Amino acid sequence: MTTPLAAQMAAPNVETLQVRLDALCAIHPLPPKGAQRMALSADDKAGRDLFAGWAKAAGLSLTVDPVGNMYAHLPGTRPDLAPVMSGSHLDTVATGGRYDGALGVVAALAVAEAMAAAPPPRGLVVANFTNEEGARFAPDMLGSLVAVGGLSIADALQITAIDGARLGDALAATRYAGDAPLLSERAPHAFVELHVEQGPVLDEAGLALGAVTGVQGIAWRSISFTGEANHAGATPHRLRRDAGRAAITLAHAALALPERFGPDLLATVGRMALTPDLINVIPEAATMTVDLRHPDAETLNAADDALDAAISAAAEATGCTATSQRLARFDPVVFDQNLVARIETGAAARGLTHRRLISGAGHDAQMLARICPAAMIFAPSIGGISHNPAEDTAPEHIAAAVTVLADTLNALCHEVT
Ligand code: HGY
Ligand code: MN
Ligand code: MN
Numbered sequence: 509m510t511t512p513l514a515a516q517m518a519a520p521n522v523e524t525l526q527v528r529l530d531a532l533c534a535i536h537p538l539p540p541k542g543a544q545r546m547a548l549s550a551d552d553k554a555g556r557d558l559f560a561g562w563a564k565a566a567g568l569s570l571t572v573d574p575v576g577n578m579y580a581h582l583p584g585t586r587p588d589l590a591p592v593m594s595g596s597h598l599d600t601v602a603t604g605g606r607y608d609g610a611l612g613v614v615a616a617l618a619v620a621e622a623m624a625a626a627p628p629p630r631g632l633v634v635a636n637f638t639n640e641e642g643a644r645f646a647p648d649m650l651g652s653l654v655a656v657g658g659l660s661i662a663d664a665l666q667i668t669a670i671d672g673a674r675l676g677d678a679l680a681a682t683r684y685a686g687d688a689p690l691l692s693e694r695a696p697h698a699f700v701e702l703h704v705e706q707g708p709v710l711d712e713a714g715l716a717l718g719a720v721t722g723v724q725g726i727a728w729r730s731i732s733f734t735g736e737a738n739h740a741g742a743t744p745h746r747l748r749r750d751a752g753r754a755a756i757t758l759a760h761a762a763l764a765l766p767e768r769f770g771p772d773l774l775a776t777v778g779r780m781a782l783t784p785d786l787i788n789v790i791p792e793a794a795t796m797t798v799d800l801r802h803p804d805a806e807t808l809n810a811a812d813d814a815l816d817a818a819i820s821a822a823a824e825a826t827g828c829t830a831t832s833q834r835l836a837r838f839d840p841v842v843f844d845q846n847l848v849a850r851i852e853t854g855a856a857a858r859g860l861t862h863r864r865l866i867s868g869a870g871h872d873a874q875m876l877a878r879i880c881p882a883a884m885i886f887a888p889s890i891g892g893i894s895h896n897p898a899e900d901t902a903p904e905h906i907a908a909a910v911t912v913l914a915d916t917l918n919a920l921c922h923e924v925t
Contacts, residue, residue: 519622520619520621521621521622522906525615525618525906529610529611532610532614533606535551536551538897540898541605542600542603542896543604543610544603544604546600546602547639547645547678548639548644548673548678548682552599553681553682556636559613563634566580569583572685572686572688573687574686574687575638575654575655575664575685576679576685576686577651577652579635581631581634582623582633583627584628584629584632585628589697590630590695590696591632591921592633592697592698592699592920592921593633593697593880594612594616594701594702595613595633595635595637595701595872596612596701597610597638597639597640597641599641601895603895604897605896606899607887608703608894608895608899609641611887611906616632616917618914619632619918620634623917623918623921628921629921629922629923630921630923631921633696637649637651637872638654638679639651640652640870644669645675647659647728649871650667652875652876654690655875656692656879657690657878658878691876691879696879697880698847699880699881700847700873700882700883700916700920701873701883702884702887703871703884703886704887704888704889705865705888705889705892706868706895707868710865710887711892715861715862715863716855716862716908717855717861717885717887717905717912718865718886719848719849719886720848720851720864720867720886721842721865722840722842722843723840723841723869723871724801724840724866724868725801725803725804725840726799726836726838727800727811728834728835728837729797729798729832730779730795730796730832730835731755731796731798731832731833732794732831732832733755733793733822733828733829733830734829735749735752735790735791735792735794735827736792737791738789740788740789748790749790749828750791751782751792752782752794754822754825755782755791755794755822757821757826758818759777761822762775762798762818763775768814769802772807773800773808773811775799775800775811777796777797777799778797780795781795797835801868803840803866805840808840816832838874840866843877844877846881848864848883850916851912854916857915860908867886885916
């Protein structure tokens, strides 16, 4: 692959990048440093409006696809060549941090602005993917999954949020439903995403940057138990059909799965609700979620099967009935090894301490990997904290990661065969 010497590119403006992160956090700030922009909420719309304004001010043309994925285009000098893409997501969880997702979007925008003075052969597209978090609408990485053809637009628009909203209606309310083609119709040349690690690996090792080799598997489930409301004081054990006890029994079993499948299996019960949720009424209904993660697909499948067995056992032990719905199931993904190696050499060329690592969190890059070479750059998360307003990364690590992102994207944009 002939790669002419990548033109010396102006350095991306990291000061502006930090100011833009400030502006995004100011929409719905969460002390000490975080923000809330739940997918397709008014907060998310406000973040989208900021991004659209910055992109247009930079002279980038903006397109939006039918599920609200936003693409800001810096044209290259060779429009016949597929562009390179970089970006991430502007939506957050309810306890969102400053950097999760937003960093990848504003960093890619900063690189596009730095390139604009001397556009390379391949253009650069800056992406904001809809509903990466999956916190309001499941599954996670929904927008990028639709973009690569993994979920139909029609099915996506019908998805119901945890607050009852229909995705299509929430999207329409943001006015970010567009008609741009899906990426599956014309894949990018390559996709590189900058993201904070969200775990402790780089921070504990005192390293400046991560070259991400892939993403572990994800299995999300919602479970409902149905029992019978009854008096807390007058109902003997033998007559109880306690949905709350079923859910607590299952939660205990789910959280004990790592004892059986090893510490690389991560199990989380993030949501649990009892009905009627009163001190003196035996719960007639219980709903809950279980999030399982593992780097090996077979082990994740085995743990998921064990969860099924635990659901049946909890229902049987309490005389309740149970239903369960799969909310997300993504096998582990391995990123493009040439791209990972390029990120590693890029870090070394900038004198940065670095290592390879797999991502614990899911990311849009894992979906782009279905249609083009994809990889990620991690900046360290202080204390490994994320999905928490205390999420933080040292400014010098942000600047270093943006520099390696710029070097990587610049080289890719100069690949002309
Ligand atoms: O759930 C995840 O791994 C990501 O934050 N969507
Ligand atoms: Mn993220
Ligand atoms: Mn996240």
